[in-house]
Amino acid sequence: MESKRQQKFAGVIQKDLAEIFQREGMNLLPNIxxxxxxxxxxxxxxxxxxxxxxxxxxNNTLALNTIKAHSNEIRYKLGSRIKDQVRIVPHLEFFIDDTSEYVERMDKLFDKISKEPRQAEEPEQED
Incomplete structure (x- = not known):
């Protein structure tokens, strides 16, 4: 469970990184x-x-590797934005969030299951 301090700091990082990617992301990953x-x-x-x-x-893996290759540059830009709010700029680790793909895959499975004919229940036999 994250503390309020961690959550607040994560929010600041997320906001500032979003602005960095919005303004300069086209240089790293054109059309993405x-x-x-x-x-x-x-x-x-x-x-x-x-x-x-x-x-x-x-190719999400290639895009992630491109981001990882420029992580020091991204960290520097983040540091210039948050330098007055923190003592040290955190080391950045990047991961692919596949939540949407997981949800999509689960929806397809549920659709497939709902379209399959249901098996009729067999009546219980008495001895």
Whole structure:
């Protein structure tokens, strides 16, 4: 369970990273929209785990690797935005948020199940 401090700090990071990706994301990933779905911060505020979702990306793994390759540059830009609010700028770890894909896959499974004919219940036999 995250403390209020962690949640507040994660919110600040999410907001500032969203602005960074909105303004400068086209340089890193042309024609791909990056959404920051969630940020989790360790209790000591030293590491921020950033979960990303990509829209209009054919290969999410390649897009994530591109972001990871530029993580130092992104951290520097984040640091210049939050330098007055924190003692240290957290190390950024990026992950793919596959929640939407999971929900989509589950919806397809439920649709498939609901379309299958139901098996008639057999009456119980008495001895």
């Amino acid at each position: 929209m990056v959404t920051i779905t969630k940020v989790r911060v360790t209790p000591d505020l030293a590491i921020a785990r950033v979960f990303l979702s990509f829209f209009n990306s054919g």
